[in-house]
Amino acid sequence: MHLARFPRRFIAHLPTPLERLDRLSAELGGPEIWIKRDDCTGLSTGGNKTRKLEFLMAEAELQKADIVMTQGAIQSNHARQTAAFAAKLGMGCHILLENRTGSQDKNYINNGNVLLDHLHGATTEIRPGGGDMNAELEQAADRLRATGKKVYTIPGGGSNPTGALGYVNCAFELVGQANDRGLKIDHIVHATGSAGTQAGLIVGLKAMNAQIPLLGIGVRAPKPTQEENVFKLARATAEKLGCADVVAREDVVANTDYVGEGYGIPTESGMEAIQMFASLESILLDPVYSAKGAAGFIDLIRKGHFKKGERVVFLHTGGSAALFGYDKAFDFTGSWQTV
Numbered sequence: 001m002h003l004a005r006f007p008r009r010f011i012a013h014l015p016t017p018l019e020r021l022d023r024l025s026a027e028l029g030g031p032e033i034w035i036k037r038d039d040c041t042g043l044s045t046g047g048n049k050t051r052k053l054e055f056l057m058a059e060a061e062l063q064k065a066d067i068v069m070t071q072g073a074i075q076s077n078h079a080r081q082t083a084a085f086a087a088k089l090g091m092g093c094h095i096l097l098e099n100r101t102g103s104q105d106k107n108y109i110n111n112g113n114v115l116l117d118h119l120h121g122a123t124t125e126i127r128p129g130g131g132d133m134n135a136e137l138e139q140a141a142d143r144l145r146a147t148g149k150k151v152y153t154i155p156g157g158g159s160n161p162t163g164a165l166g167y168v169n170c171a172f173e174l175v176g177q178a179n180d181r182g183l184k185i186d187h188i189v190h191a192t193g194s195a196g197t198q199a200g201l202i203v204g205l206k207a208m209n210a211q212i213p214l215l216g217i218g219v220r221a222p223k224p225t226q227e228e229n230v231f232k233l234a235r236a237t238a239e240k241l242g243c244a245d246v247v248a249r250e251d252v253v254a255n256t257d258y259v260g261e262g263y264g265i266p267t268e269s270g271m272e273a274i275q276m277f278a279s280l281e282s283i284l285l286d287p288v289y290s291a292k293g294a295a296g297f298i299d300l301i302r303k304g305h306f307k308k309g310e311r312v313v314f315l316h317t318g319g320s321a322a323l324f325g326y327d328k329a330f331d332f333t334g335s336w337q338t339v
């Protein structure tokens with residue numbers, strides 16, 4: 001499999017570090033915990049969308065787009081990384097932001113990722129929750145095209161076969177790093193949403209016959225829907241690479257027990273995960289994705305699903321900028337003390 005056949009705009013800081021988390025491992029008393037730091041991809045506070053955008057934005061450039069458009073939730077990390085990438089390439093960027101949680105909190109609507117969207121020069125418009133955002137995106141793009149703009153649209157999360165190539169590449173990178181240091185990986189775990197990360201990883205892992213089970217922890221859809229979305233995208237990505245049959249339905253496994261009330265609504269176990277990663281390892285998670293992924297990861301370790309003696313890699317997909325849109329989810333009144 002030769003990814004250099006596909007156009008790519010190199011901008012991410014790669015390879016991202018692969019590090020052992022000694023204090024978290026000791027705290028949980030289970031497997032040896034490792035982390036793949038895709039929160040450190042380098043673009044405007046990092047995150048997993050940058051790998052996808054390397055392939056997507058190269059396509060936009062080839063098509064001579066003068067503006068890219070995408071959509072996401074208000075605190076979308078994908079929107080922020082798209083805005084930053086577009087700025088770097090001197091392209092315009094317009095984003096449709098969906099208020100999926102219905103929150104009217106000032107920081108949720110203006111701070112965190114939204115602040116960065118605007119700093120990178122993107123324009124934004126808001127939509128109420130529950131619409132067909134990819135359809136809205138195409139309609140808005142057509143309105144812009146009618147004014148003479150050359151528009152390149154990117155689906156939510158950058159999750160199509162082009163974007164997923166970024167995570168095929170991540171699978172190669174991660175297994176290469178593990179091979180180089182004699183690290184036998186028993187499991188990989190990460191947060192899964194719009195499916196491109198898990199789809200790309202599974203294609204890469206299967207294509208190189210790595211024999212490492214991959215588990216996605218869902219943040220939105222129920223298990224059958226999530227697994228079907230990932231499987232469909234994995235098949236389409238494999239087809240693009242010329243190895244359509246490399247992924248079987250049973251290779252795609254998602255656990256959606258940690259979504260809580262819904263997308264973008266913080267959970268108690270997620271908030272515990274944020275505090276554990278921050279206080280034990282100085283690693284920042286976000287309440288929407290990586291915290292719920294880590295909450296599932298921690299709970300499965302506590303339940304003995306991942307065992308002592310095993311080596312488990314948590315792929316950190318980023319998202320820390322969203323913390324500043326979610327300050328109301330924390331209570332640190334007890335942290336102010338006079339000594």
Ligand SMILES: *Cc1c(COP(=O)(O)O)cnc(C)c1O
Binds near residue numbers: 194
């Ligand atoms: C988008 C995102 C995910 C999920 O990745 P998908 O490819 O959409 O499944 C996980 N974590 C963070 C921080 C994200 O921004």
